[in-house]
Structure formats: structure tokens, C-alpha cells
Amino acid sequence: MKNLHRRPDFRRIREALGTGAVAGVASVVALGGLAAWTVAGYAGTPARIEVQESHVLLLVIPGSSTNAYFRIVNTGGAPDRLRSVSSPFVVSGIELTAHRMNATSGAYRERTETVSVPAYGEVDMSPFGTAVTLPAGETWRPGDRVTFTLDFERTGRVTVDAGVRPVTLGTAS
Incomplete structure (x- = not known):
């Protein structure tokens, strides 16, 4: 049992x-x-990137570097990060840069790895902030369009055309 x-x-x-x-x-x-x-703020909607404005400065000295500026708007609920910029019109030398000042009040541009775009925010690149520094095209004229591909960490690639503008006092904004 x-x-x-x-x-x-x-x-x-x-x-x-x-x-x-x-x-x-x-x-x-x-x-x-x-x-x-x-x-x-990472939950909810993903990052949604739009490039609303873009232009490239046309310099008077051919062969030197110039800057491209983009107004990047994120309407999504998660931040994103711009990792790189490329263009079929520029073989090499495109860099993300930030405006800096040194101890003797001299301004210069310093390479930066990424540009943060906050959730529900924007980045308005300018001569006094972040920019894309690149070699100026020798054949560029005012009104020409230059294609750029902006590579974001979350959103991926966004392609935009930037108008070529001459350097004027009104360009700083």
C-alpha cells in the first residue's frame, strides 16, 4: 500500500x-x-524629421570651404540625432560643425560627431551655431540647387535640395 x-x-x-x-x-x-x-519622452510617437528650409552659401573665393544650413523640425515624440551629411555633388570633406570662440575672441568651426534634434523640437542651423561645412563647388551660381542626404539615427536618410545663395548681411539668420 x-x-x-x-x-x-x-x-x-x-x-x-x-x-x-x-x-x-x-x-x-x-x-x-x-x-x-x-x-x-521616448514612448509614444517615433521621431518624425522634416527639413523645412535649406541653403548653401556661395563664397567669393573659389575652392574654399562654405557652409550649408538646414532647419530641421522633429514633430515626433522621440529625439533623433543627425549623424552625417552627404551629397553627390561633393566627393569628400563634408562635416558637421559647431561655431566656437577662442580666448582671444576669434571664431572658428569645430567638427562635431552628431547634432541632436529634440522630441517636438527643432534645430535651426546658422553661422553662430551648428552647420554643415563642405568644399564650395567651383561652378555653383546663385539659384543652383545642391542635393544633400541627411542621415539620422532613428529616422534614417532624408534627401533635400538646398538653394545656393550669395553671402549677404541677411544670410546670418
């Missing part, structure tokens, strides 16, 4: 409780991470 009143195996009970506790803690950590992700 079998013994129907078996003693409980406490070792198995402890293992089961331990496994349940680990699963419970992992769930709480995951929920906390999701809550932090939501509060930080």
Missing part, C-alpha cells in the same frame, strides 16, 4: 519560491524601466 500522506519536500518549495521571487523582481525592474522610458 502506498503512503498517501507524503511529507512536503522543503527543498523544492524553497527553489520554487526563489524562482518566483527572481521572476517578480525582474518584472518590477522591467516595469520601472518602461516607466522611466515613458517619463523621459
Whole structure:
């Protein structure tokens, strides 16, 4: 005859409780991470990038570097980051740059790896902020169009045409 009143195996009970506790803690950590992700603004809509304005400065000295400026608007709920810019009209030398000042009040442009575009925000590149520095095209004339591809971390590639403009006092805005 079998013994129907078996003693409980406490070792198995402890293992089961331990496994349940680990699963419970992992769930709480995951929920906390999701809550932090939501509060930080990363949940909801993805980044939605639009380039609303763009132009390239036409310099009077052929063969020197010039700047292209873009007004980048993010209507999405997640931030994005501009990683690089390319153009079929420029073989090499295109860089993301930022305006800097040195101790003797001299201005210069410094290479930067990325340009952050905040959620529900914008970046308006300018001579006094971020820009795309590139070799000036020797055949460019005012009114010409230069195609650029902006590569974003989340959005991917966005292609735009930038108008070539002469350098004037009104160009700084």
C-alpha cells in the first residue's frame, strides 16, 4: 500500500519560491524601466524629421570651404540625432560643425560627431551655431540647387535640395 500522506519536500518549495521571487523582481525592474522610458519622452510617437528650409552659401573665393544650413523640425515624440551629411555633388570633406570662440575672441568651426534634434523640437542651423561645412563647388551660381542626404539615427536618410545663395548681411539668420 502506498503512503498517501507524503511529507512536503522543503527543498523544492524553497527553489520554487526563489524562482518566483527572481521572476517578480525582474518584472518590477522591467516595469520601472518602461516607466522611466515613458517619463523621459521616448514612448509614444517615433521621431518624425522634416527639413523645412535649406541653403548653401556661395563664397567669393573659389575652392574654399562654405557652409550649408538646414532647419530641421522633429514633430515626433522621440529625439533623433543627425549623424552625417552627404551629397553627390561633393566627393569628400563634408562635416558637421559647431561655431566656437577662442580666448582671444576669434571664431572658428569645430567638427562635431552628431547634432541632436529634440522630441517636438527643432534645430535651426546658422553661422553662430551648428552647420554643415563642405568644399564650395567651383561652378555653383546663385539659384543652383545642391542635393544633400541627411542621415539620422532613428529616422534614417532624408534627401533635400538646398538653394545656393550669395553671402549677404541677411544670410546670418
